[in-house]
Amino acid sequence: MPAKTSRSTVQRLLPSPTPVRFVAEAGTAVTAPGGYAEPSDELLREAYRRMVLGRRFDTQATALTKQGRLAVYPSSRGQEACQIAGVLALRDQDWLFPTYRDSVALVSRGVDPIEVLTLLRGDWHCGYDPMATRVAPQCTPLATQVLHATGMADALRRKGEDAVVMAFIGDGGTSEGDFHEALNFAAVFSIPVVFLVQNNKYAISVPLAKQTAAPALAYKGIGYGVPSEQVDGNDLVAVLSVLAAAVDHARSGQGPFLVEAHTYRMDAHTNADDATRYRDASEVEQWTAADPLARLETYLRGRGILRDEDVEAAHAEAETLAADLRTRMNADTEPDLLELFEHVYAEPTPQLREQREQLAAELNAQED
Template sequence: MSVTHRQVVDGLLPSPVPVRFVAENGTAVEPPTGYSAPGDEQLLEAYRRMVLGRRFDRQATALTKQGRLAVYPSSRGQEACQIAGVLALRADDWLFPTYRDSVALIARGIDPVEALTLLRGDWHCGYDPVATRVAPQCTPLATQTLHAVGMAEALRRKGEDGVAMVFVGDGGTSEGDFHEALNYASVLRSPVVFFVQNNQYAISVPLARQTAAPALAYKGIGYGMRSEQVDGNDLVATLSVLTTAVRHARAGDGPFLVEAHTYRMDPHTNADDAGRYRDPEEVDRWESADPVARLETYLRDRGLLDADGVASAQEAAEEFAARVRDRMNADTEPGGRSGSVGRGKPDPYELFDHVFADPTPQLREQRASLAAELEG
């Protein structure tokens, strides 16, 4: 029997409602057919990493207020997405993060001070992308999506069975690069997973003013790409869906688009005033769906976690935050490269390094102007 056009489309369509394993109050619900829950040990590991990630996020925000970071985009409320994305990958897979994904970098095993280097205003990302298989955190919206497809295609052509997963926000789906990447990946059937963390706002622009689509997951259909939507505050569901997506890509079945419905609880960055564009009642509603609290309740109800386990996770997170704080407060010599300790006083002339191999007349003029201002 031949496969009909309708059957092809049905095979690409996401679930009509986001996939969910755990309700907002932490109780288990019946998941849709085709998805299975991760193992208990993996869920416990995910919980510990989420607790640590939440505490790291709070510490990084505090460091910004102390002037130790130039800027910090919090991911509080998106921990389930950050951790599930990393746990779904193998060590030899590639991760392409955005500027908001520092918690994912920590979960991937990157030194926390190195992960924060870029956010201190340095000109390099702080860690070795080749050694860690993590691309530099990307600030321009959606440009990393094309980079991820290129890497996935390179892995495929080399005969490796690696997968590239690229994180992108809801605002990034409005960029041309995102759509070019979807088309490129689908035509080539590249092993890449597009993971959209829909946190409801592109800075101050709500989702309703970004797209008329019923969900961002439907963006993949027009490119012939299998797609799914998931409750991004449900770690169990998010990890299950992403594991399925990675398996699909690794098997040579082409790219996969996953949209996670989540929420950015804090402002866009420390320089943003979210009270100007969203209602406090909206934030309160999403607070009640907190991904860390939801997973904790779920694990407690199943007898997998007790008070000692919670205390142990929190103690480890506090110790981790203290080490990060102490190391960020230990400065190197001026102009020193950040890594095992803080960066120290930045050299303003680094602005002109690595722009062109041979500085242009305009660049030399700008450097001279800066020198005159500093000397004056």
């Protein structure tokens, strides 16, 4: 006879029927849902500071792309609350597995902005040291990073480390088989990994309605026994509260957790995309009114947590960051063609050594 599942067990897995929120679009407080604690005032001030820095980094990177300094740049303007909250919910020993759109999260995590943009400049596949930063390389193929994140979390658990792994993924990535395999494996083996779905409504040009018939992506967790939640992704207070609870859940040995954050990509998919071909300007305007940065600032000012000098200091720091980024990105780099052979294997194969020597000889001949 098949085992019976209690109603309470099923209810425990289900997300809230509507996205969790603490702050309305106008920046006013709403009745907070039970079970979630509001972050401290100090943490919210720090979150605001990081959101200002992230927004300025994003606009500067977009400008550098138009100037030809980057090959491509996928803007995350409008999704900062998800990325900043994700970083703030983690400890130093935890790992982050990002997608190609999560550059703001990397900067917030402390990765040098130049090293963040190295991939998008075309210099290296990954410009920073993942082991030193505990940030995996930004992943361009959809959803493959969630399997990597699950494997890393399993390895850390087996080693006895007090660490949680958070994997970022877009709504389009949830249509990939890797996403479902990762959820199933993580649930079966009770692995300490948090899956954060940034549902920005489009997989490039494909709207959510053409990707899934589920009432929300968060409901996909129940099929694998993964507890889930959905949250207003433009409400940083709510996202940080929900993710903190999800990370605590995973760290305490209760296994994986799935969070769907409802947000919006204000800019095009990348600088190579024409978003006007698949969405109306009125839709963008509607979501612009729900800007996560403006919403947080209004809320914090209203509560007396944020003062004029705090806002000015954050924007001044952001301009310094942008100026430094411009200066260093405008410096031409000298490519070293022999770097092609580095990091292919820990120990180069005889064939790689032979190819490297052949290329070195050809380069030396050109110089002569």
